[in-house]
Amino acid sequence: MRRIPVFIMALLTILQYPDPRLHKVAKPVAEVDDRIRQLVKDMAETMYDAPGIGLAATQIDVHEQVIVMDLSETRDELRVFINPEIVWRSDEQKVYEEGGLSVPGIYDEVERADRVRVRALNEKGEKFELDADGLLAVCIQHEMDHLKGRVFVEYLSPLKRNRIKQKMKKAFCPPEVENNPVLQILQHHVFPRTGTVTIRRPAKFGGDREFTAYEDLERAYAAGEIHPLDLKSAAADHLIDILAPVHDYVCSR
């Protein structure tokens, strides 16, 4: 499959859990016309930019059954599913660690059918069927849940879900840059010692990002490109590295 050439681009805002609009149920697309093709283009751009591997229209507050997906390493195999239906699923279940653009920084295990057959329309309005397994099967089920108004964290225990909600509420205040203690630790303690800071993210969410100058990190953080939770864990990771010699020194006395 080819990535659709994008001429007019529009990056859309991705709704963040627990936004109630993520629980709206999407309607089937009545006709795959230019409006839908433009929606597909915009969704693809938004997904690639995020970066993510899948995006359902629900996540950008459009409540029509459209999904875009790209699981390739090269990010040039766009898949489009319009009005998707699962026509068969295996009895065999599999557990995957899932995350998503609407719940950044949160990954947890969800059990789903190991294999599925999906029927959908492509961006030309042509019907197709696809047998999917592995990550593709997971991703299809995950994105189809979005269309039904369901977010993957709802599969987790109420306790875990509440903790995630609290975390997300805190994390989604606009990124505080001035007097941010985590940034200060990175600026004054980590960068001077290591000269580089790595923000860790799973490969499917764009992978690790390395910064060799504090200013670049601060800029990326202020622009919302780094999730506050990922920033915090980066600081913690690097502090452990810095403190290890101190620990060894103290313990050898």
Ligand SMILES: [Zn+2]
């Ligand atoms: Zn998702």
